[in-house]
Amino acid sequence: MDSPLKSGTVQYRQQLTVGPPDGGYGWFILLACFLVFGLTFGVIKAFGVFYMEIHGYFEATATGTSWITSIAVATIHCGAPMASALSARYSHRAVVMIGGLLSCVGMVAGAYTQNLVQLYITVGLLTGFGYALTWTPTVTMVGWYFEKRRPMANALASAGECIITFLFTPLFQLLVDHYSWRGAMLVLGGLQLNLCVCGMLLRPLNTPTKLPPKEVREEEGDLTLDALPQTKSSSEGTVERTGKVQAQKARKAELWSKVLHYVDYTLITNPRFMVYSMFGVFAALGFFAPALFLVPYARSQGVDEYQATALMSISAVLDLTGRVFFGWVANLHLVEMVQQLTASVILLGIVLLLCPLASSFLELAAFSSAYGLVYGATVSIHITVLAEVVGVQRLGSALGFFMLIRSSGGLLGPPIAGFLIDKMSDYGTGFIMAGVALLISALFLLLLHQMNRRAQGSARTGHV
Numbered sequence: 172m173d174s175p176l177k178s179g180t181v182q183y184r185q186q187l188t189v190g191p192p193d194g195g196y197g198w199f200i201l202l203a204c205f206l207v208f209g210l211t212f213g214v215i216k217a218f219g220v221f222y223m224e225i226h227g228y229f230e231a232t233a234t235g236t237s238w239i240t241s242i243a244v245a246t247i248h249c250g251a252p253m254a255s256a257l258s259a260r261y262s263h264r265a266v267v268m269i270g271g272l273l274s275c276v277g278m279v280a281g282a283y284t285q286n287l288v289q290l291y292i293t294v295g296l297l298t299g300f301g302y303a304l305t306w307t308p309t310v311t312m313v314g315w316y317f318e319k320r321r322p323m324a325n326a327l328a329s330a331g332e333c334i335i336t337f338l339f340t341p342l343f344q345l346l347v348d349h350y351s352w353r354g355a356m357l358v359l360g361g362l363q364l365n366l367c368v369c370g371m372l373l374r375p376l377n378t379p380t381k382l383p384p385k386e387v388r389e390e391e392g393d394l395t396l397d398a399l400p401q402t403k404s405s406s407e408g409t410v411e412r413t414g415k416v417q418a419q420k421a422r423k424a425e426l427w428s429k430v431l432h433y434v435d436y437t438l439i440t441n442p443r444f445m446v447y448s449m450f451g452v453f454a455a456l457g458f459f460a461p462a463l464f465l466v467p468y469a470r471s472q473g474v475d476e477y478q479a480t481a482l483m484s485i486s487a488v489l490d491l492t493g494r495v496f497f498g499w500v501a502n503l504h505l506v507e508m509v510q511q512l513t514a515s516v517i518l519l520g521i522v523l524l525l526c527p528l529a530s531s532f533l534e535l536a537a538f539s540s541a542y543g544l545v546y547g548a549t550v551s552i553h554i555t556v557l558a559e560v561v562g563v564q565r566l567g568s569a570l571g572f573f574m575l576i577r578s579s580g581g582l583l584g585p586p587i588a589g590f591l592i593d594k595m596s597d598y599g600t601g602f603i604m605a606g607v608a609l610l611i612s613a614l615f616l617l618l619l620h621q622m623n624r625r626a627q628g629s630a631r632t633g634h635v
Contacts, residue, residue: 326498493547
């Protein structure tokens with residue numbers, strides 16, 4: 172029969188274990204993530220306005236100018252594992268606030284650069300690393316605070332990217348017209364400081380605020396002693412040697428647990444995770460190029476500069492609609508999450524392949540609407556699928572490794588599209604490249620679906 176003290180120990184431990192609230196303070200975490208999405212990937216999507224100005228100012232090629240965005244995207248992805256490790260070692264709040272400062276410094280320094288290489292270092296590397304330190308910890312914390320409503324929470328958080336893109340694209344064009352691209356970049360650097368405010372909103376979910384009562388700690392020590400085998404005094408030497416061995420094993424186990432807590436590299440042995448990561452690589456090849464080249468493509472077709480920037484705003488509105496609506500659909504669990512993601516990725520690839528057929532503003536507006544809607548449907552659930560693949564407890568490390576592996580696609584996508592544009596003298600070829608890459612990525616999702624089916628079949632067979 173358990174003693175009252177042992178019962179008190181169990182009860183105290185249960186009090187320290189807090190499950191995802193699916194609300195409460197989680198809505199403030201969701202607000203922080205909403206703003207982080209907007210001030211990172213929303214800014215990257217709206218950067219097409221700067222692309223045209225920088226391209227003309229430095230008289231550079233499409234490939235050379237596109238490296239600014241691609242380096243930033245790749246740095247976000249590569250820095251994600253470090254952001255996960257630093258968050259686990261210190262705190263999500265501190266890491267995000269430092270990332271906000273780096274993002275501001277990188278953008279302000281970019282306003283004073285004299286060549287493209289300096290822009291690669293400031294806006295690409297420094298601001299990109301700041302984005303990595305802000306985005307990864309915030310998205311991870313949303314996964315901790317929401318369980319039943321996780322698909323909808325991820326969709327609402329990512330909607331910040333759409334709304335900020337909608338607002339910032341015409342704002343950037345207005346700032347560029349009045350203050351040049353350098354002045355506009357200085358203003359953007361100041362706006363990046365709002366990432367520090369987002370970091371202040373972050374609060375750990377399961378961190379105990381006080382030590383256990385003294386009698387509980389003493390009881391835990393007694394339980395540990397009771398668990399040791401009792402031996403005769405003649406065996407004291409053997410017990411001492413055994414104790415040293417056990418202590419060494421305990422230290423090794425503790426070190427191993429710390430390593431896995433900060434960076435769970437055992438994920439690379441998970442076949443389903445690696446297949447999903449390969450989907451991420453090819454999807455990243457097609458994700459970022461269209462947003463960068465939509466405004467230049469419209470300008471090349473003779474569309475007015477403000478009408479061209481309006482296309483990004485149209486895309487952002489439909490992107491928001493797609494994220495919220497299809498996030499809600501995912502929350503209903505009408506179909507498997509992987510199946511829904513596969514269908515949206517295939518549709519997105521087809522829409523991009525059709526882009527070169529559009530030449531007038533109305534045709535480009537129709538394309539922007541379709542692209543935004545299907546893009547929103549895709550990105551609203553891809554993090555939720557990752558959580559299903561590895562489990563929410565490993566989401567922090569998994570998100571870091573997923574971003575790291577996907578970085579190659581984010582790095583090479585815009586330059587490959589830029590290379591094709593330079594060779595063919597047609598911005599439409601960049602959209603064709605992106606569409607083909609997304610269709611290839613869908614093949615890995617089909618493979619993942621088959622692996623899930625086989626795992627479910629094996630589990631049912633084992634229960635019989």
